[in-house]
């Protein structure tokens with residue numbers, strides 16, 4: 016088995032790729048430059064089965080092992096950036112103001128490329144590795160769309176694995192747990208419909224601003240008073256759009272927010288009770304509400320066998336003391352969840368060191384993490400597809 020030192024020789028190349036990607040961030044499905052770069056690198060490694068254009072700009076590439084027949088496993092990296100104005104002050108900062116790689120998908124892409132190079136050179140496994148480069152992880156369901164375009168059946172993928180960097184987790188460490196590891200994500204829009212008028216004559220209006228404020232406070236009691244404290248539920252209101260002036264009471268207020276859960280019954284609960292509570296409060300004050308609730312990513316659920324393989328691979332690389340195999344699940348979400356619904360496997364976190372947090376303008380993927388991520392992918396492939 017390898018130590019991380021084996022992969023240091025790839026660090027210079029991977030750093031160069033990562034910084035190129037960082038300087039050239041692209042959003043959602045519009046990853047033409049990024050996908051072109053990835054496909055060109057894969058071809059230069061001597062990989063001859065490269066299928067671009069899946070879910071618009073996604074790519075699947077296959078590397079056959081030298082060990083003969085065996086199953087195919089999928090290793091997935093996301094490639095898309097975020098609409099954030101970068102403030103990292105790094106020399107390789109985004110060349111497109113307003114777009115940045117604020118979630119480290121540049122690093123994820125570079126690590127899978129590094130692993131591709133190593134695996135294509137060595138091919139010390141049986142069966143096949145399918146490299147999945149996905150677009151539109153950030154809220155636009157690129158992973159789901161790759162599934163709808165049939166990648167699992169087309170490439171006969173029997174298990175699938177994902178990885179994400181984690182700021183605040185020490186460099187060289189991994190974190191994972193069996194079962195749910197990331198939450199389900201839902202979104203809702205809530206319009207409070209009152210009656211507008213002059214701010215100096217509030218008694219002639221039904222003020223939706225004051226009513227919306229009551230609703231926001233009221234919804235927090237769904238978490239604190241109506242659900243079991245041992246069950247995780249997050250309800251966050253993130254938008255509040257009211258009038259644009261100092262002296263106007265608006266006709267309506269637009270609220271929006273997100274719900275995070277691990278249990279299907281709490282998703283149902285949130286959908287029903289946000290409406291019931293908001294409507295009850297609004298009607299009590301003579302207003303009413305309109306409500307739309309949308310279910311996005313499901314829970315990212317690690318399967319036991321895949322989790323054990325991931326723990327084994329990470330432990331072989333960095334030692335058991337550097338693998339937290341009982342990490343607490345996170346309330347964030349991942350559209351890799353859809354791939355884990357389609358095939359068994361596991362999702363793991365990789366330490367990014369003490370950097371700014373994900374989606375923060377000062378965030379930057381830590382290039383020192385590259386050999387760990389590359390080493391994990393290679394070790395995992397050689398573990399699952401051992402000759």
Ligand code: NI
Nearest residue numbers: 118119120179
């Ligand atoms: Ni991300």
